[in-house]
Amino acid sequence: MNDETNPGEELSRHLVHALIRVGLIALVVVACARIFAPFFGIMLWAVILAVTLFPLHQKLVPKFDGRAGRASTLMVLAILLILGVPMVTLGISAVDHTTDVLSNMKSGEFEVPPVNPAVGKIPIVGENLIALWESASEDFAGTLRDHKDQVSHYASVLLNSATSMLGAVLLSMGSMIIAGVMMAYGHAGAAAMERVLHALVGDAGNNRGQQVLRLSTATVRSVAVGVIGVALIQALLLGVGFLLAGIPAAGLLTFAVFFLGILQLPALLITLPIIAYLWGVGDGSTLANSIASVYFIVAGTADGFLKPMLLGRGVDAPMPVILLGALGGMVSMGMLGLFVGAVVLAVGYQIFMAWVDFVCDGREPLTSQTPDS
Numbered sequence: 001m002n003d004e005t006n007p008g009e010e011l012s013r014h015l016v017h018a019l020i021r022v023g024l025i026a027l028v029v030v031a032c033a034r035i036f037a038p039f040f041g042i043m044l045w046a047v048i049l050a051v052t053l054f055p056l057h058q059k060l061v062p063k064f065d066g067r068a069g070r071a072s073t074l075m076v077l078a079i080l081l082i083l084g085v086p087m088v089t090l091g092i093s094a095v096d097h098t099t100d101v102l103s104n105m106k107s108g109e110f111e112v113p114p115v116n117p118a119v120g121k122i123p124i125v126g127e128n129l130i131a132l133w134e135s136a137s138e139d140f141a142g143t144l145r146d147h148k149d150q151v152s153h154y155a156s157v158l159l160n161s162a163t164s165m166l167g168a169v170l171l172s173m174g175s176m177i178i179a180g181v182m183m184a185y186g187h188a189g190a191a192a193m194e195r196v197l198h199a200l201v202g203d204a205g206n207n208r209g210q211q212v213l214r215l216s217t218a219t220v221r222s223v224a225v226g227v228i229g230v231a232l233i234q235a236l237l238l239g240v241g242f243l244l245a246g247i248p249a250a251g252l253l254t255f256a257v258f259f260l261g262i263l264q265l266p267a268l269l270i271t272l273p274i275i276a277y278l279w280g281v282g283d284g285s286t287l288a289n290s291i292a293s294v295y296f297i298v299a300g301t302a303d304g305f306l307k308p309m310l311l312g313r314g315v316d317a318p319m320p321v322i323l324l325g326a327l328g329g330m331v332s333m334g335m336l337g338l339f340v341g342a343v344v345l346a347v348g349y350q351i352f353m354a355w356v357d358f359v360c361d362g363r364e365p366l367t368s369q370t371p372d373s
Contacts, residue, residue: 041336042171046178048339050186051217052224057183069184076180080173212347219317219346223326223339226311230303231261237299238267245292247274261303262338264330271300317346 036043053075060071182189190213197209239254247253253274257267275293311319311326322342329341 042175042178044336044340045172045175046182048220048224048336049175049179050182051220053179054183054186055221057186068186072180072184075183076176079176212350215317215346215350216343219322219343220339222311222322223342226307226322227264227326227338228262229310230306231258233306234258234261234267234299234302237302238271238296241292241295241299242274245274245278245288247277262335264327264338267300267303268297271296317349321345321349 057068057071057075060075061068064070064074194209194213197212199209201208201212235254235258238257239250242250242253253270257270260267260269275296278289278292307323308319311322322345325342325345326338327341328345329337329339331337333340
C-alpha cells in the first residue's frame with residue numbers, strides 16, 4: 001500500500017484551503033464594511049476634528065492634572081456652546097425663513113419693493129433685470145405664474161439646500177462629541193495607527209509608518225487651516241461689512257459665505273448680488289455704496305491670497321499638491337474629500353518622490369522628515 005501523497009493532490013488541497021480562507025476573510029471584510037457604512041461619514045469627520053484640535057487639547061491637559069478626559073469634555077462643551085448653538089440657530093432660521101418666503105409666494109402675500117432706476121445701468125443684464133423687477137413689483141402673482149417652472153425649480157433647490165445645511169450642522173455636532181472621546185485616548189490611538197501603518201508599509205526600523213502618520217496628520221491640519229480657516233476669516237470679514245452696510249439677514253448671509261468657502265466656491269456668489277442690492281434697493285449715498293462695493297469685492301476675493309499663505313504650511317509636500325488633492329477629493333467625495341483627497345495625494349506624492357530618490361540616488365525610501373504631530 002502506497003502511503004506517499006501525490007504532489008498534485010497536496011497542492012490542490014492547499015489551494016482549496018487557501019481559497020476558503022481568502023473567501024472567509026473577504027466575507028468578514030464585506031460584512032464589517034456594510035455594518036460600518038452608516039457611521040463612516042460621522043466617524044471620518046470625528047477623526048478629522050480630533051486630529052485638528054489635538055494640539056489644543058494637549059495644551060489643556062496639564063491644567064487638569066493630566067486628565068485627558070476632563071480636558072476633552074471641556075473642549076467639546078465649549079465648542080458646542082460657542083459654535084454649535086449659533087450654528088443650529090442659524091440653520092433653523094434658514095429653514096424657517098425659506099419656508100415662510102415660499103408660503104408667502106404661494107399665498108400671494110409676498111411683495112417686491114420698487115426697483116431703483118440705477119439697476120438698469122448694470123452692464124449686460126441691467127435692462128432685463130429692471131424689466132423683470134418692475135413686473136414683479138407691480139404684479140407679483142402674474143410674474144410668478146409666467147415663470148412658474150423656473151420659480152418652482154429654484155424654490156425646491158433653496159429649500160433642499162437649507163435643510164441639508166441644518167443636517168450638516170447636526171452632523172458636525174455629533175462628530176465633535178465623538179472627536180472628544182478620540183482626543184481623550186489620542187496617544188493610544190496614534191500608537192495603534194502607527195502599528196497599522198508599519199504593517200502596511202513595512203520595515204519598522206526606518207519609522208516609515210511614523211513618517212506616513214505624521215504626513216497625514218500635518219496634511220489634515222493644513223487643510224483645516226487653509227480651507228476651513230480661510231472660509232471662517234472671509235466670512236467674518238464679510239459679516240462685519242454686511243452689518244455696517246445694513247444688509248438684511250446679515251447673520252444668515254455670513255453663514256452662507258462660510259459654507260461656500262468650505263465648498264471652495266467663490267464668495268462673490270454672495271457679494272455681487274448684495275452689491276446689486278445696495279445700488280438697486282439700498283438708500284445709502286453714492287460714496288457709501290462705492291466704499292461698501294469695493295470692500296465686498298476685496299473681502300470676497302480674499303481667499304485668493306490667504307490660501308497660498310496658509311494651505312500646505314508644515315507639510316512635506318508642495319502647496320499645489322495639497323490644493324489639487326483637496327479640490328479633486330471634494331469633487332469626488334464631497335466635503336470629506338477635501339481632507340481625504342489632500343492626504344491621499346500628499347502621501348502618494350511622498351511615495352513617488354521617495355521612489356525617485358531611491359532609483360536615482362540610492363537613498364532609502366521615505367527618509368525625509370515630516371513635521372511632528
